[in-house]
Amino acid sequence: MLAIPALATAAVLVLAGCGSRAGDTAEADAGTAAAGSCIDTSGDTIKLGFLNSLTGGMAISEQTVSNVLHMAADEINADGGILGKQIEYIQEDGATDWPTFAEKTEKLLTQDCVAAIFGGWTSSSRKAVKPVVEENNGLFFYPVQYEGLESSPNIYYTGATTNQQIIPAMDYLAAQGVKTLFLAGSDYVFPRTANAIIKLYAAELGIEIVGEEYVPLDKDDWTTQVSKIVAADPDFVFNTINGSSNVGFIKAYYDAGLTPETTPIISVSIAEEEAPAMGHEVTGNYASWNYFQSLETPNNPGFIERWQAYPDSSGVTSDPMEAAYISLYLYKALAEAAGSFEVDDINAAAAEGGITVDAPEGVVTLDGENHHISKPGNIGRINADNQFDIVWSSDGFIEPDPYLEGYDWFPADVRDALVAAAG
């Protein structure tokens, strides 16, 4: 029984060890980052990490993102690589499990020494990755529209923030004379935050919110909630449901006798991939995105053609996969502007400004301060081919404003608290 005191002593000795404490701010800020990155640039390849859920509930969406990243890497390699180095990618599975996302991020950064990581889909996965990339001073490129109110020196966002997707959608609804709105969403970060913003803006626009319902991401039964929509009889339904839960929602919507003629839905996560998978015609409903396959831009036909010819193609292009495609090209542009793969050099190049990517949705510009990109706002209406007829487009590209600083209806103290928390 001597072992117990011995162990206790050992534990105390360890506790008294030399780690930094909360007061030592200088050391805390430097942290492990001071140890320097382990990115290997000696050979003629550069390692990048792709982190997507290839298993679990989100695999249906994230597999496409993974495939298009592979396509973009192949294209860049065929074109001479980045700074003359061929991309060597390491694919990891996030398994729709947020701690796994954190673990794999750490593995990619510290074991594989990748120069940057691309992937994630749900905001929960991004929130799990964020502290790890910040701690290790890595880079993460996140390709999906999200709820905004976030920025990080270690994350680049190539999907829309709120003022590039949700606010345009609200403006469109107001212009259509919508007076009452019902909010339906999945129960996690993105819908909760998006709806908090929608409620604030709706009050400004004079739109009444007549109901707000949430169902967990992994649940499909929307019957009760849809009956509340029927009772509230709103002019429009704002849908922030994600993933396969949409199938249950659409089924309950049509079963309850609702139609796009009387109670249309505007969605922010049903795109070309999802529309045919709803198990019911969704023709006549709306979606707010930045990219649509039907977008007429110089680069779009070539992009669609290359994707359809790609071995793992899903056949249609959509906003999140296009944003993922942009993310790799954005990294290429940044590394070439910096002339380096080091994170600090890349962030410095970003801060200098003027980084653009000639993307399928048009020429997007990186905001060097908040690490988001400019995007066109578009509202589409689903047609019989499950493609979108564009019914509204923004006047030029919308500059990213993740903290909604240009909108005075957003409470300043909340913004300040969030900015302060982000450090």
Next chain:
Amino acid sequence: MTRLKPWLPVIGIAVFAVLLLVVAPAVLSMHWLNNLGKYCCWAIAAVGIGLAWGRGGMLVLGQGVFFGLGAYAMAMHLTLESTAPGSLPVFMILYDPLASLPAFWEPFRSDAFTLAAIVLLPVIVAGVLGYALFKRRIKGAYFAILSQALAVALAVLISSTIRETGGDTGLSDFKYFFGFVLNDDANKVMVFMIAASLLILCLLAVWQLNRSRFGELLVATRDAEERVRFLGYDPANIKLVAYVVAALMASIAGALFVPIVGIITPAEIGASASILMIAGVALGGRASLFGPALGAMAIGWGQSSLGSSWPDGWVYILGLVFILVTLFLPMGLSSLFGKAKGLLWRSRGTPPDALDEPAPVLEPVGDGVTK
């Protein structure tokens, strides 16, 4: 040899301690040391399951509940510690700009309260629950289903209270651990050392319990509850102690899981997480001392490393191994040693050592579950 035999487990624990506390920090990279710390947490919970299930015959299918109590107590404390004074945790501001801190968060600002909660919450919950169940002689499949249902219920409760608990997204982004900066390799090693030391302590505790009078009563209760009752003992009390100890170990495991992994979500405490804990114990050998811990660590390692190589394939490998072990080694991989020893002795024509011991200790008469 015979004089050394009772001390073999202690020697084993000592070797294990040297491996974990001296060799591992010296040879492993920070990434793998951190992963090993995570496996240690699952192993701590597994040691408790080994006691309750392997020795006590209670199929605790829902240890995620107690793992979750410890984990969320710790996560709430670390979240508040990482939040600026006077400010709210970020997720609360996001969901409701006008929110205020829920009352049940408030005491978790205190270091002492948090540590007390990690120890006392599982003891109280398991004590009350176990008392009610065992005194009513609820056992076997009914007990298993009930404990599993509790794990599901807690996970659903947390998922559905997103404003108060962070819901499905969980709690993450911890910067400090009781004043220590988590983003510092020296402190990460320290947290690993705490987890590894506690695992060793739990093994010692269970070894001591197993060879005590209580340990014999526990095995007796598992194998013939009625006979124990006729001998004048109350099996409910014996089971209650094992159940509470297992719950406490699961809670400690959860509490350490949080600073090591950096995030806790309901998925880590729900039904499948609880079953994975049991799977490790079954794989390693539920009634042996080292089996549960090593089994849980092996499953953790498989998840990190095989899951990387074959994302789709690893679950099938786990399933296959589980089926094979259940079919051919019902007492887990650790029973291989005993069998190998038996074969060796038989081929030499000498009686195996194992026969010196009372036979039923390691081999329950039935499967200990359905009885």
